[in-house]
Amino acid sequence: MSLQPLEADVRVDVTAIEKHLAELWRSSKEVGDEVLTRAALWNVVAHTCTSESHAQADEALGKASEAVPQRTIIVRANRAAPPEMSAWISANCHLVGGGKQVCSEEISIVAGGDRVHRVPPIVNALLIPDMPVAMWWLGDLPNEHEDYVLSLLEPADRLIVDSAHFDSPDDLMLIDRVASKTTTTPADLNWERLEEWRRATAMMFDPPHMRSRLESIRRVRVVAATSDRDYFGESVEALLYASWLSAQVGHHVDTEGKVEGSVGSIDYVIERRMQQNGVGGITFAEISFEDASCASISRDRDRGVLLANVDGNLSMPESVTRAVPCGIDALIVRQLKRTKGDQVLLKVLPVAARLAKRVAR
């Protein structure tokens, strides 16, 4: 094998990918690259169907591997395409100081037509043993009954999706079923987008006198920034936020989406507000209490922060939480930095599926 820069894509024989990877690393030693470390903490498999989503996965995981070294396997599988099976290898390298480089491997597999069925065994053979496996599914959600999907998900510890692209509450239920019926834990990039909102909300209720007020919530209003199209995914972030609050506070959501708490029925309102920027994100959340006071959080997009304050009978200093919009790569990194599946999300998913009926159109 001729010596190539590690980052360059090298087309390889699909049946001997591991051998070619070994040669890639040997070649780096031959050129005297003693300052290079090969590292991996995860196997990350990105499943795509189109060249656009393949490119998106390539870019995001290339960046993510700087923070979480990983063996990246990007699959582009399209049954409608002409029969094809090919593979490329390369390395994602970055400097860590002192002139030292850390590299991790990236393998791309493109399969078309009836060759697609060969993808799961090839991917499974390429997984680094004793290392967790994350399956990032781009595009339409998988059919959980299909053998192809089951074989791919079988070794996966985590299934990463992005509910911003969900087109109906059924998708939430599908993910909930994956959680309850398989050993794969679902993970949602949209849920990761909520992290700062959850943090800012939790911070408001940290003082002991505020904590007790969680029981006197009467109304929750969450405003989602949406475009002019009637698309479910644009309000899922707001829906997840409301569902999280309800699940954590102990409110009961029935199959019709009606919510009951210890003080009686509680009004959950998810508003869609047309906006140019930040479509799909939350712009405002307001929690009203029995005594007519309310706590609110608003996004100050210019300053990249969330501002939280409590009005009415209570006063406390305004709190500020940094909330710069994250790229997909940063959301993936957040997800991979969790050593265990997110148990809170698992609690929230079924609630969100029921509360989805409250999404105002």
Next chain:
Amino acid sequence: MSSVAAPAQAPAANPLREGLEQERVPDASCLVIFGASGDLTGRKLLPALYSLAHDGLLPAGQTIIGFARPDYSDDAFRMAMREACDKYARTRPVDDAIWQNFAKGLFYVQGDFSQPDGYSRLNQKLQECDRTRGTGGRRIYYLAVPPQFFPVISELLGAEKMVTDPERGGPFTRVIIEKPFGHDLESAKELNRVAVSTFRERQVFRIDHYLGKETVQNLLVLRFANGIFEPFWNRQYIDHVQFTVAESIGVEKRGSYFEGAGITRDIVQNHLLQLVSLTAMEPPVAFEADPVRDEKVKVLRALREFPKGREGENVARGQYTDGSVLGEKAVAYRKEANVSPESKVETFAAMKVFVDNWRWADVPFYIRAGKRLPKRVTDISIHFRPAPYPMWRKLRGVDTRPNVLAIRIQPDEGISLKFDSKVPGPSVRTAPVTMEFRYATSFGAEPPEAYERLLLETMLGDSTLFARRDEVETAWAWLDPLLNAWAADPRPPDFYPAGTWGPESADLLIERDGRKWRRP
């Protein structure tokens, strides 16, 4: 006074914290920094507090009040601290929106540490913050001052009734003390006596910033969260252990302090003995303050005493002379500012130490610390015994070496394991190879500064990572005879050129046992 008394029963945990990185956050309090005009405040404390705010780890309403003699306004203090954060904060560049909110809780009170009127003004400010910022009478006093001010500050805080305790029905008050915790056993006991005359022991947080370092904490995780290490962590498998705390810098502006301290008081008594106790301790029953510190102090109690009249037998002390470090000329210690030209103070110390207990009987712990050494590095290496039977001994090209587990505390934090491997080829030849874990490689992001972790732990009231009174006193009790013997010895320490690994006597100390210092 508007202080809010702590509720009789702790409120339930905030359910909205579940699953967030910080599941437990402190209640808002007033953190008063005594000595706020000093170097530590600008270089470490405020940048650490700002970074905590940046990462969303400070509660809304957290208040910081600087207290010192120079006359600053709140705004001037804020401006100076902003400059400090711009320069030293881990989370740079400073985020304007976060800073503006953080700075709203930043105040300054002018006062002399020994004059009650300053304390009255401080108390008024504290009460005002309780009303406006929801700090509920909770106080943390950070004494970033030389130890001689500790008694007077404690006394005046007590006299002004600025210390409360939940066990006596009030909100918490905690006090953070910076090292040195005394100069010897007697002064340490006196400091502790003064502390407990105003505070209870559990209110006192003695900060040793080494304990806030990720790698030091990882030492416990490595030992007790992994099944494979602990069975080998004893005299059956370990030949010896080495500890190195090396600094490439000299005494810089601290000449007069160092003349009264020396490297043994400055590094060995605290940082190094902390590392020794964490390495040698038995598993605690829980990762909680007292169980962990109980086990650490048992190690200190088990340190073999220096033989009377022969205290210097297993030790080497040195002082740097002219030389060069990292290619730059370095002047001798005796030529540094505020250092006596005839100083006998040691800038290097190496010791062979034994932990006389069941686990470690007769396993030497070689420790060394020094200034003006070739590089800045802190490192622990566990040297295992060789394989019991040299089955390859008749083969040329086979030179087996003992395994070494090296724990790098700083810089480039990580852990490596050295073992022998067969060199590929038809004959049996071996070569040492290393399996490495580096924080930077595996976890990318820069770990939080030690002060961030320690300040947060104080706010949370968890003293696991702080030295307890008996730890400090036991360490001094062990070292005192050696320090007294050195003080009585008219001879100067052995000299070593700046930029080398200490005096020849340090090499002899280990080489006469048939071992060598590991190059860290």
